[in-house]
Amino acid sequence: MADARNIWQGIQLPSEEQYLACIRCGLCLSVCPTYRETLRETDSPRARLMLFRKVIAGELEMSHGFTDKMYRCLDCLACNAICPVGIKPGDLALAARSVIHQAKPQPWIKPLIFGGLFPNASLMETCMMPMLLYQRLGIQRVVNTLGLTRRLPTRLRDYERMLPSLPVRSLRHRLPETTPARGPRKYRVAFFLGCFQNMIFADASAATVRVLARNGCEVVTPKNVKCCGMPHLGYGDVATARALARHNIDILEKLDADAIITDCATCGSTLKEYGAHLLADDAEYRDKARAFSVKVKDVAEFLGAIPLREPEHPLKTRVTYHDPCHLRRGQNVWREPRRLLQLAGAELIELREADWCCGSAGTQAITHYASSMQILARKTENVAKTNAAIITAGCPGCQLQLGLGAQRAGLKVQVQHPIQLLDRAYNDR
Amino acid sequence: MLPNTLCKELSSIVGREHILTSPEDLVAYSYDGTSVEHRPDAVVSPLDVEQISRVMQICNREAIPVTPRGMGSGLAGAAVPMSGGISLCLTRMNRVLNLDAENMMAHVQAGVVTADLQAQVEARGLFYPPDPSSIKHSTIGGNVACNAGGPRCLKYGVTGDYVMGLTVVLADGRILQTGGKAIKNVTTYDLKNLFVGSEGTLGIVTEVLLKLIPLPKFARTAMAVYPMLEGASATVNNVLRAGVLPATMELMDHTTIGTIEEYLRLGLPTDAAAILIIEVDGGDEDTVTKEIETIGRVCRESGASEVRVAKTEQERNDLWRGRRSVSPSLARRRPNKLGEDISVPRAAIPEAIRRIKAVGDKYNLPISVFGHAGDGNLHPNILYDKRDPAEVRRVEQASRDIFGIAVELGGTLSGEHGVGVLKLPYLGMAESPIEIELMQAIKRVLDPKGILNPGKKFPCSC
Ligand SMILES: Cc1cc2nc3c(=O)[nH]c(=O)nc-3n(C[C@H](O)[C@H](O)[C@H](O)COP(=O)(O)OP(=O)(O)OC[C@H]3O[C@@H](n4cnc5c(N)ncnc54)[C@H](O)[C@@H]3O)c2cc1C
Ligand code: SF4
Ligand code: SF4
Numbered sequence: 008m009a010d011a012r013n014i015w016q017g018i019q020l021p022s023e024e025q026y027l028a029c030i031r032c033g034l035c036l037s038v039c040p041t042y043r044e045t046l047r048e049t050d051s052p053r054a055r056l057m058l059f060r061k062v063i064a065g066e067l068e069m070s071h072g073f074t075d076k077m078y079r080c081l082d083c084l085a086c087n088a089i090c091p092v093g094i095k096p097g098d099l100a101l102a103a104r105s106v107i108h109q110a111k112p113q114p115w116i117k118p119l120i121f122g123g124l125f126p127n128a129s130l131m132e133t134c135m136m137p138m139l140l141y142q143r144l145g146i147q148r149v150v151n152t153l154g155l156t157r158r159l160p161t162r163l164r165d166y167e168r169m170l171p172s173l174p175v176r177s178l179r180h181r182l183p184e185t186t187p188a189r190g191p192r193k194y195r196v197a198f199f200l201g202c203f204q205n206m207i208f209a210d211a212s213a214a215t216v217r218v219l220a221r222n223g224c225e226v227v228t229p230k231n232v233k234c235c236g237m238p239h240l241g242y243g244d245v246a247t248a249r250a251l252a253r254h255n256i257d258i259l260e261k262l263d264a265d266a267i268i269t270d271c272a273t274c275g276s277t278l279k280e281y282g283a284h285l286l287a288d289d290a291e292y293r294d295k296a297r298a299f300s301v302k303v304k305d306v307a308e309f310l311g312a313i314p315l316r317e318p319e320h321p322l323k324t325r326v327t328y329h330d331p332c333h334l335r336r337g338q339n340v341w342r343e344p345r346r347l348l349q350l351a352g353a354e355l356i357e358l359r360e361a362d363w364c365c366g367s368a369g370t371q372a373i374t375h376y377a378s379s380m381q382i383l384a385r386k387t388e389n390v391a392k393t394n395a396a397i398i399t400a401g402c403p404g405c406q407l408q409l410g411l412g413a414q415r416a417g418l419k420v421q422v423q424h425p426i427q428l429l430d431r432a433y434n435d436r
Numbered sequence: 437m438l439p440n441t442l443c444k445e446l447s448s449i450v451g452r453e454h455i456l457t458s459p460e461d462l463v464a465y466s467y468d469g470t471s472v473e474h475r476p477d478a479v480v481s482p483l484d485v486e487q488i489s490r491v492m493q494i495c496n497r498e499a500i501p502v503t504p505r506g507m508g509s510g511l512a513g514a515a516v517p518m519s520g521g522i523s524l525c526l527t528r529m530n531r532v533l534n535l536d537a538e539n540m541m542a543h544v545q546a547g548v549v550t551a552d553l554q555a556q557v558e559a560r561g562l563f564y565p566p567d568p569s570s571i572k573h574s575t576i577g578g579n580v581a582c583n584a585g586g587p588r589c590l591k592y593g594v595t596g597d598y599v600m601g602l603t604v605v606l607a608d609g610r611i612l613q614t615g616g617k618a619i620k621n622v623t624t625y626d627l628k629n630l631f632v633g634s635e636g637t638l639g640i641v642t643e644v645l646l647k648l649i650p651l652p653k654f655a656r657t658a659m660a661v662y663p664m665l666e667g668a669s670a671t672v673n674n675v676l677r678a679g680v681l682p683a684t685m686e687l688m689d690h691t692t693i694g695t696i697e698e699y700l701r702l703g704l705p706t707d708a709a710a711i712l713i714i715e716v717d718g719g720d721e722d723t724v725t726k727e728i729e730t731i732g733r734v735c736r737e738s739g740a741s742e743v744r745v746a747k748t749e750q751e752r753n754d755l756w757r758g759r760r761s762v763s764p765s766l767a768r769r770r771p772n773k774l775g776e777d778i779s780v781p782r783a784a785i786p787e788a789i790r791r792i793k794a795v796g797d798k799y800n801l802p803i804s805v806f807g808h809a810g811d812g813n814l815h816p817n818i819l820y821d822k823r824d825p826a827e828v829r830r831v832e833q834a835s836r837d838i839f840g841i842a843v844e845l846g847g848t849l850s851g852e853h854g855v856g857v858l859k860l861p862y863l864g865m866a867e868s869p870i871e872i873e874l875m876q877a878i879k880r881v882l883d884p885k886g887i888l889n890p891g892k893k894f895p896c897s898c
Contacts, residue, residue, distance in 0.1 A: 030767045031469050033509040037549070037572040046527040046547075047464075047481070048508060049456070054464035061463055072460045091764030 014065060018110055019346070021102040026060050029053070029094045035086035041079055050079060052086035052096030059103045069110060077103040087339065095339060101312055181209070186216050186226040193223030196309070197264035199255075199278065201271035202234050203403035211403075211423070214430035215270040215306050221433050222315055226268075229258050235269075235277040236285070245285075252281045253292055256299045267299070270306040270426055272402035276337030278303040305334060306426055307401060311343035318432030321352025326428065327395035328355065329386070329409060330362035331402030344401055344425040351425075351432040356393040360385075365400075365408045380415075387412035390420060399425040438477045438522075442498065446480055449490045454481040454528070465505065465523040469570075471772065471822070472513030472857055476503065476523035483528055485603060485611060485642045492640065493609035495522060495887055503889045504636040506547065506578030509570040511775060512856025514582070514635045519890050524640060526577050532556055533643065539617050540648040541600060546577025546641045553646075563651040565592035568852070569760055577641045583633035585852040587684040587715075587759070590810030592649075594852070596632040601645035604631055604638075607883035615645060630878070635854050636889040638882045655683070655717035656728040657752045658745040660735035661708045665689070667739025668710040669785040672809050674734045675714070680727045686713040686759050687809035689789060692766075695804060696758050699765040704758060705742070710789075712740075712809060713755050762806050763817070769802070770819035774831055778842035779851030782812045788845055792816045795837045799830040813851035839865050855893050863894060 035052040036042050042051040049058075058076055061067035080100035087095040182200070198216055219226050232255050236248035255278070259267055269275045277285075282300030286292040304312075326348055335341045341362070348355050366382030390398050390412065398409055398420050410422040438446075438457070447455045456462075456479040466475040477500075482488045495502050501521030508515050517523050529547035536543070537560055544553055550564075551572040557564045567586035568574060574584065580602070585594040601615030615621070615628040631638055662668040672685055688696070689710050697704045705711065712735070716727040732743045746752035766773050780788045789805050796803035796818075807814035816838055820827045839849050839862045848866045849859050863872065875894045879886070890896060 027771050028767050030764065030773070031467055031471070031508075032764065033469055033507055033570070033573040034764075036507060037551070046530065047456070047461075048525070049461045049464040051464070054460075057467065058460055058463055067459055067463055070459070072458050076460050091761055092767040 014110075015063070018106060020063060020106060021099060022342075025102070026056050026094065026099055028092050029056050029090075029096075030092060031057075032091070035090055035094075035096055038085040038089050040085070049076060052080075052090075052100075055080055055100045055103070056094065056096045059099055059106075062103075062106075069107065074107050077107065098339065104312065182213065182216060182228045182230075184228060184230065186220050186228070188223050188225045189220050190223060192225045194265045194313070195225045195227065195263070197259050197262045197267045198226050198228045199235075199259070199267055199269040199274060199303075200228055200230070200232055201269060201274040201403070203271060208403050208406065208424065211427055212270055214424065214427045215268070218310070218426055218430050218433060219268065219306070222310065222313060227262050227264060229262065232258050235271075235274040237273050237277040249285055249289070252285050252296065253289075256281065256286075256292065256295055260295060260299060264302070266309055267303045268306050268309055269303065270401060270424060272305065272331040272334035272337065272340075272400075273404060275303060275305040275308075275340075276333040279338060305338055305340045305343075305401065307334075307343035307347050308338065308340045311340075311346060315350060316433070318351055318429065320432050320434070322428060322432050324353055324397055324428075325393075325395045326353035326355055326397045326399060327358045327390065327393040328361060328425065329358055329365060329390075329398060329400040329405055331400050331405045332362075332364050334401055335362045340401075344399070347425050347429050348399065351429040353397075353428055356395050358393055358398075359389040365405050365412070383408060383412045383415075387416045387418065391416065391418055395420060397421045397423055397428070399423050399428065401425055438500070442494070442500075443478065445494055446478070446491060449494075450480055450482050450487050454483075455479070456481075465508075465525070466516065468505075468508040468510040468513060468515040470511055470513045470516075470856075470858060472516045472518075474516050474518045475520070476517040477520045479523045479525055481525040481528050485605065488524070488605045488640055488642055489609045489611055491522075491524070491609075492605050492607060496608045496885060499885050499887060501887050501890050502640075504577070504581065504640050506575030506581075507549070507570075507573050509574040510578065510582060510856065511777070511853040512582075512635075512850070512858045514854055514856030514889070514892050515578075516857065518857060518892070521887070526575060526640075526642075529577075529642065530575075535560060535562075536617075537562065540650075541617055542646045542648055544576055544644055544646065546575060546580070546644060548576045550574055550576055550579055557648055558651055561651050562648040564598065564646060564648055566595045566598060569763070576644050576646070580632055580641050580644055581634060581636050582854045583852070585808070585811075585813070587686050587808060589808060590685055591681050591683045591717075596629060598647045599628055599632055599644060600647050602628045602631055602641055603643035605640040605642055607639065607885065607888050611642075612639065617645065633854070635856060635893045637879060637893045638888065640888075650719065652683075652717040653719055654721045654724040655715055655752070656724050656745065657713065657715040657755050658728055658731060658735070658743055659755055660712045660714065660732075660740040661705045661742040661744075662710045662712070662739055663708060663741050664739060665709050665786040665789055668712050668809065669783070671712060671735050671738040671740065672782055672785070674738050675731055678730055678734050680716065680730055680734075682714050682727075682731065682810065683717045684713065684715045685808070685810035686806070687711070687785070687814075688713075688759070688762065688806040689804065691802060691804040692762055692806045695765045695769055696761055699768055700758060700761060702754050702758050708741075713759055759806075762804075762815075766804055766817050766819060770821055772820050772822045774818045774820070774835055775853075776816045776818070776835060776838055777813070777850045777853040778816065778838060778847055779811075779813045779849075780842055780845045780847030782809070784845040784847070785809060785812060785814065788814060788841060788847075791841045792838055795834050795841070798837075799834045801827070801830060801834055803834070808851075811851070812847065836862065842866070857892060860892075860895065867894075 033053055039052050048054050062069050077100050087097045216226050233251050236251040279300045282297030286296035328345055330341050365386045400406055401424055406422050413420045461479055462475040465479045466473045501519040502524050503517040504524045505515045506526055526547040529545035531545045534543040554564050565588050567588045568584040579595045583594055583596045604612045606612055693704050694706050697706050714731055716724055718724045728745055735743045746755055792803055792805055802819045803816050805814055805816045818831050818834055820831050843866050849862055872894050
């Protein structure tokens with residue numbers, strides 16, 4: 008036991024906070040599908056946590072039996088949601104798998120295989136909110152170039168400032184359908200091309216694909232996916248959102264990928280909701296949607312669960328990180344992006360109130376301008392205090408908003424997706 | 437480690453896959469809802485009374501310790517197999533055998549999850565009232581073995597009040613059936629009650645016959661806010677004197693309120709000294725409404741600065757969500773907590789809380805107090821960090837002091853969680869030598885070899 012620490016040298020372990028506070032109350036047993044199935048404590052979230060904890064402490068061997076127990080967890084996150092203490096036994100079971108991979112690399116265990124094929128959902132009107140927004144902003148841009156900006160109210164000038172410089176061609180046209188893994192192929196992942204990313208933040212998504220490939224992923228990028236449906240949900244148009252969900256499931260399901268990756272916090276949390284909520288009462292799609300959503304991973308989340316290559320060109324930049332609502336609370340992804348930044352060599356300055364909303368919340372900046380700007384001011388103040396050269400956030404909505412905040416306050420801070428920093432650290436470009 | 441021949445013998449009874457001996461399985465059955473740990477040598481999960489009887493015959497013959505286990509939510513370390521041996525897991529025995537609506541009784545196997553039973557019973561318009569907060573993750577067998585209570589006990593009583601009959605496998609494998617559907621029965625000692633609260637030391641409860649009552653159709657809930665503790669305590673007796681018997685009167689002190697609020701943001705009054713959550717229920721809407729009005733008045737007269745009556749189901753749920761989240765929200769403050777369960781006469785509540793707070797100050801430990809004010813059952817929770825040995829020592833001293841307070845005020849160490857191993861060292865403070873000797877004597881008669889959950893509930897006489 009004394010040398011338990013030595014066993015773990017060089018291996019990324021979850022922090023003690025993730026499991027020490029478990030009071031062993033057993034409430035999570037009541038919702039765990041594997042426990043309810045076998046009625047065996049060993050198949051419960053409480054036991055998974057306990058076993059992992061014992062392994063870390065060196066009181067239990069990291070045996071085949073242990074590995075098996077960790078892989079039996081369905082990653083349905085029911086325990087995470089119910090645990091009153093805020094423990095995420097489901098996440099820990101995942102962390103355990105990562106530890107197993109790091110300590111004793113084993114063949115990737117394929118997630119659930121999808122059910123049979125089924126007819127494509129009919130084509131539908133898909134109104135992409137971000138695109139609309141973009142187009143409206145585009146109009147403002149024209150107005151701007153005509154030299155009318157100074158006569159426009161501040162509000163319109165603000166919209167204009169939110170726009171980053173445009174990619175020459177949308178990513179949809181630039182990315183190959185299949186990007187091979189660099190080095191031996193360890194995983195096959197599907198990359199979900201989000202609307203914002205495709206049109207506005209194409210550079211971030213191109214970086215995502217490169218980083219995945221760098222770490223042994225063959226990346227398939229289907230071009231015919233549609234908007235995740237979040238904007239429609241936001242506007243109460245559930246029917247369209249469901250139609251979009253069925254369409255995307257149809258497309259991505261066929262690829263037989265180990266995971267479905269997104270680098271947009273909003274897409275990620277929405278795709279993850281297909282199974283739990285959006286299609287939960289759709290008799291035909293319910294099970295498929297559940298299986299689909301289980302595979303959806305934010306890019307930082309996915310990278311956090313596999314062994315990663317060390318970057319050759321670590322950055323030495325002062326960087327801070329904002330927690331997008333849809334990542335932190337929507338998906339409980341917050342350690343991983345920070346770890347990616349650290350892996351990239353960044354000097355990570357923790358942002359005060361990092362998990363406070365920046366005020367973007369989808370299209371709040373348009374619909375609730377005043378309150379959105381107030382919330383943003385508080386965020387920008389905190390950003391200024393970090394003296395960071397770059398503020399990162401894995402969400403395009405947040406990136407636009409943070410950029411606007413920086414401009415309004417005259418801050419010389421760049422806004423980027425965390426993956427772009429890691430990409431830079433890997434690439435000599 | 438059990439000898440191979442024994443494992444074979446046991447698996448011929450329950451089936452190979454229901455004997456677990458892997459290190460992972462043994463770890464999983466080494467704990468309950470506390471931080472007490474000890475691994476069994478094997479886990480055995482029988483399916484029916486006969487299997488248990490045959491398992492017990494073998495264990496008795498070989499003198500192997502047997503610790504019964506439900507869902508392991510116990511808060512006294514009682515289900516932890518401290519002497520190794522067999523952890524006898526009852527969860528597979530989870531069938532409701534019969535719901536007799538006419539006699540209003542449910543005949544169930546011991547491993548039924550209490551909430552599952554409640555749901556089935558309520559679907560038939562009937563009611564099984566005992567409601568330990570662990571209702572979704574504890575079994576009827578465990579509830580009987582601990583005589584579990586809950587907020588509703590004030591009006592409806594504890595688990596034992598609903599036990600009409602039991603099937604118990606004794607240490608030597610004999611099957612005892614005691615009690616039955618006859619409501620009145622004086623032909624034997626009240627044997628079934630011997631097993632209620634026995635914490636698995638006298639026999640394995642395998643089937644339970646439970647009394648049901650009609651489901652109350654209406655409920656109203658109020659929260660009363662008190663600037664002074666005395667007001668909350670006075671309210672309890674004043675309400676009862678006003679002729680109203682609420683289903684629940686739950687008390688939370690200042691520390692507890694602050695902690696829940698920090699975690700849930702329900703809009704609780706964080707500057708209050710205490711709040712009471714009071715619920716009335718019944719079959720007639722007008723009566724229930726009148727009762728909650730009376731309660732509101734009595735609360736104010738007794739010193740409440742504010743009384744909020746939940747107007748919607750959502751508001752009612754929020755109040756209860758707050759109450760149910762007490763334990764876990766405390767866990768968010770410090771890594772560990774020691775939850776005590778003292779019971780004092782109702783009138784002594786303010787004095788008890790004041791003295792407990794003084795103990796917290798003395799040992800420099802945050803202590804939160806909440807509990808069932810209606811029956812004087814308080815849960816002082818000491819918050820600490822196990823990794824700090826000095827703090828652990830202070831916690832031990834503080835908890836001894838708290839037990840002292842309970843006894844001095846005419847109360848006892850545990851109102852509902854049981855003794856298990858956690859309270860064993862303090863038993864002598866509250867129970868007389870005669871009581872302890874009698875328990876030991878009864879134990880010798882029922883379990884001469886001392887194989888049933890040895891070392892729990894009272895000091896072993898051997
Ligand atoms: C969050 C939380 C809240 C709680 N709230 C309450 C509450 O409000 N009121 C309350 O009273 N308790 C409460 N408890 C304590 C606990 O839930 C109860 O004691 C419950 O009755 C234990 O049931 P179990 O099935 O989990 O039993 P276990 O913990 O598995 O076992 C408890 C004891 O019962 C014995 N036992 C179990 N099944 C049998 C059987 N079939 N035959 C013989 N002996 C058996 C065991 O040997 C052990 O001694 C709470 C616990 C938690 C974690
Ligand atoms: S993980 Fe949470 S719900 Fe499960 S036993 Fe631990 S504290 Fe309770
Ligand atoms: S995530 Fe895993 S451990 Fe948690 S409830 Fe689902 S299957 Fe059980």
